Amino acid sequence: MNGQQLLYSLLTANGQGLQSAFVISKHKISKLQPTLPNEKDEHIQFQQNLQQDMKKIAKQPEVDLHLQLFLHMAEYFRLPVSHTTTNGELYELSEEIGNMFVAKYNELFSIARCHSLDDVLRHQIRLFIHLADSQYLIASKREQMVLQTALLTWIEQLPSLYQDRILELFSREVTQKAMEEVLQRQGIISFFKQLPPSAYDLLSSLLCAVMPLFVPMQHAPSLLVGFNAPLWTLASLESHEIVAKRKEAEPFLPLLATVVHLMWMCKLEHQDELLNYQSLLIKWSSVYHRYEDFQIKKEQAQFDVERLEGLIYNGEQDIKELKGIERQLTKKIDSLKESIRHQLNQMDLKTLNCGLVMKRMVQEHEALKEDVDELKRKLSIKGDIMERIRLTFRSAERIVKSKVKEVERKKILMQMTDFILANRLPICVDIQNEIEELQERLTSTLLKLNQHIELLDETKSSRGLTSGKLKRYEAEIKRLEKVYYGLAVRELEPIS
Structure with missing residues (x-):
């Protein structure tokens, strides 16, 4: 199933989301490492540079970007790529890539215990929220109050079922003072834990509320990962799980940012689409015959x-x-x-x-x-x-x-x-x-x-x-x- 999920996330990507994923996949780790999480100017500069690079490939056919991204994943794992001509061969290769990706993730993140790409995505969100909790503690009073207000608004807009779960975290009525106490005592991660794994729309609104801690939210929620890839990379590098294997992890992190970005976009925008994988096969066949x-x-x-x-x-x-x-x-x-x-x-x-x-x-x-x-x-x-x-x-x-x-x-x-x-x-x-x-x-x-x-x-x-x-x-x-x-x-x- 990992292969099917990987292919689906890749082939549903389009527009700016696909272009940003392609650009990120070509980055070296040095471009994805911010100096500090609170360097807003640095994050804004990354977004501007990203958009400049995206303009360079704006006219490139999307199926070509799909193919190059897919082959880039195979290249990372040194998988031999034959002249794939059938859906079966495509599924087999993508399954191998997906499984090796999850295995590599578990190898680097010692307590992740992921079984699927969905698990990897959720674990990455967890790490990002831990980074946000750390950032909250050192934020200015005004920034803390902005986050508290944003989270109160977020709770008000939750469906009643999930709202009730969140309210259990508060010992009394939900006020800004009570929110401050929850954040100091339990952190943003406590809200994350109350949401079911598949509630990506709720996770998206939570992350949108949190993002101003680092950088102004100026893009669609589906671009939240890709346009802030350095922050997500920093969340991985700051994790105590990966400290001992940091050097080993660095070559993997650009690919991780790319796949998480693709998965996130798919969860928010394309979960119910029917796909025809023939476009990828036709493009690969065209490239192969041109090469021949x-x-x-x-x-x-x-x-x-x-x-x-x-x-x-x-x-x-x-x-x-x-x-x-x-x-x-x-x-x-x-x-x-x-x-x-x-x-x-x-x-x-x-x-x-x-x-x-x-x-x-x-x-x-x-x-x-x-x-x-x-x-x-x-x-x-x-x-x-x-x-x-x-x-x-x-x-x-x-x-x-x-x-x-x-x-x-x-x-x-x-x-x-x-x-x-x-x-x-x-x-x-x-x-x-x-x-x-x-x-x-x-x-x-x-x-x-x-x-x-x-x-x-x-x-x-x-x-x-x-x-x-x-x-x-x-x-x-x-x-x-x-x-x-x-x-x-x-x-x-x-x-x-």
Whole structure:
């Protein structure tokens, strides 16, 4: 029955009640520990912060909050969560959570002896009223009188059956003075003990009367627990039952505040509702299939990235090989061109009859050659010592001019070689044929090289796009695993 009660309380929660439960479940214990119970500003600040956090999830579907809260409870107890698809599986898991929750509560609160979530709720109310009794004793006279008046009004509004029980606590007529004596002698807890366990409407009005001891009552009674979670947490921590296990209890207290809040809202507002649990199952199935879909997309993207990486590696190797072939062919062609230039250098170029363009290049070459020879001749002239000293100053200038002329002559030879090859002149025909064959191979190699470079660029671009998709899939998978416990396969750890 604990599982059914837990599910019912969870799935009937809606609006601000559900949003506040979700926010509280995410809190660390530090956010739920007030400095002192009478720090009203601190409690008001908590409520304001809570409402700010609630606004952030206001547009989130309620069924999604239901699912996340349910999975959060399973996560606390390190329960394995399968892809729950039937009511039976859902009930089984919720029953396990509910039973473990009650067992954990009994372990921490040594004399609680709770058998159900209803027992836990009532025990928490008892602890809260004990905290209120302690607060009453240190409250100002004015605050005490406000509470006395509120309790007198509460008694007047009770049904006669319960009113009679309460009146037995008074030794004489019910007045403010008599109320003061009862509170001093027996405390607010004496009123609580006179109410039956199921009278949550009467308990609610009692708590509403008591709450101004701590903080102004500005919210609906159903939000009394959630919007004052630090006070309820403090009631647990101040209990003598838990003092020895305080450190062990702290991780459990945010979950306790969440469940008590859900139970309290259910008791006040939703006890007679009929529920269809299919919405939770449908949402979980939707999340699970979305997760599976992203896993499939991730695996495909990983495969595609690896395939593209292989293509890129092979492409880079092919390009490296083609560039090597290009260098070899270019080197051979340059060597053969040098052979043609060498032969031209040995020939009497004046005897060539190869057209006007070639004739002009020959004339230019011969003129440069004569200039170089003349400069070399002048540099080799020998005379007496005075003559050599006089010529030394001119020699440096002649050497420079000779080198410049020689460079120009070789450039003309290169131009002549290119012209011969371009026009297939009948000079060094065998070498030309060999160069032509090598040039065809070089052209084919360069074409392949450009194609491979273009293909490599496209492949790298595809890899970039696919890697981007992979990162997005991985990020979404991590987000889903973080939000929805049970999706990721993880090692279960002992309960803290």
